[in-house]
Amino acid sequence: MTDPLLHTHDLTVQYGTHVALHSANIALHAGDFVAVIGPNGAGKSTLLKSLVGLTTPTSGQVRFAPSLGPRPQDALAYVPQQQTLDWTFPVTAWDTVMMGRTGRVGWLRWPGHRDREIVRDALDRAGVLDLAGRHIGALSGGQRQRVLLARMLARQADLLLLDEPLTGVDAGTGERLMALMQAEARAGRAVLMVTHDLDAAAAWCDRLILVNRTVIAQGTPAQVYTPENVQATFTHSMLGHTHASA
C-alpha cells in the first residue's frame, strides 16, 4: 500500500481537564472514502478539527505526506457542520462556491475564466446550479448542504474532510452527496466524513472508524460492525467519566 496522505500518531486532545480524544491513530490514503462514527460528544469533530489545524493536540501528532508540499493545509478542504456557519452573510451561492477557489486563486488575484468554469461545474455536480444567484440565507438546509459540497468540490483539494454532511438532508440528497464523495475518492482524493448515518456509511464507504473518545475499531464495514464494537462505541465511554490526570 502507498504511504498515507495523512496519519495521526497517538493524537490526544484535552479541553481543560476533559479528554475529548485519547491516543488516536488513523491513516488516510489517496482513494479512501472513510466514515468516522460515534455517539454525541465522542470526539469526532475534535478529530477533524485537529486534522485541519483548528484544534491543537495536547500530545501526539498529525503528519502529512511530503508530496502535499510545505503547506499541506492548502491541500485540504474542510466542510464544517452547517450550524456553525453564518448564513446571514450577504453572499450568493455562486460567491460561496467561488470562496472555495480563494485558497487556490489567492486573495489578491481576480478569479479567471477557468475558476468560473470550475465553480459552475461544482454547482452543477452538486445539483444547485439553478440556485447560483440566490442569497445563501434564502436557501433550505438541504440546499445549503449542497452548496457547501460544491464549495468543497471547487477547491479541488487532495484531502476532503466533512463534518456531518448528511445532517438535515432528505434521502435523495443524501444519496447524491454520498455518490459525489465516492466519486471524489475514486478520482484519487482522500475523503473522511463524520456521520451519524450508519447505514449510509456501511453502504458507501470503504472503511469505517468507530470513535468513542478513542478509536474503538477501524476497517471495512464487515470487519468493524461486530456487536462488540458497536456496543463499545455506543453504550459506554471507553474512558469512562475520568478526566486527565495532568
Ligand SMILES: Nc1ncnc2c1ncn2[C@@H]1O[C@H](COP(=O)(O)OP(=O)(O)OP(=O)(O)O)[C@@H](O)[C@H]1O
Ligand atoms: N472548545 C471546546 N471546549 C471545551 N470542550 C469542548 C470543546 N469542543 C468540544 N468539547 C467537548 O469535547 C467533547 C467532544 O466534542 P466533539 O464536538 O468532538 O464531539 P462529537 O463526537 O463531534 O459530537 P456530536 O456528535 O455531538 O457532534 C464533548 O464532551 C464536548 O463537550
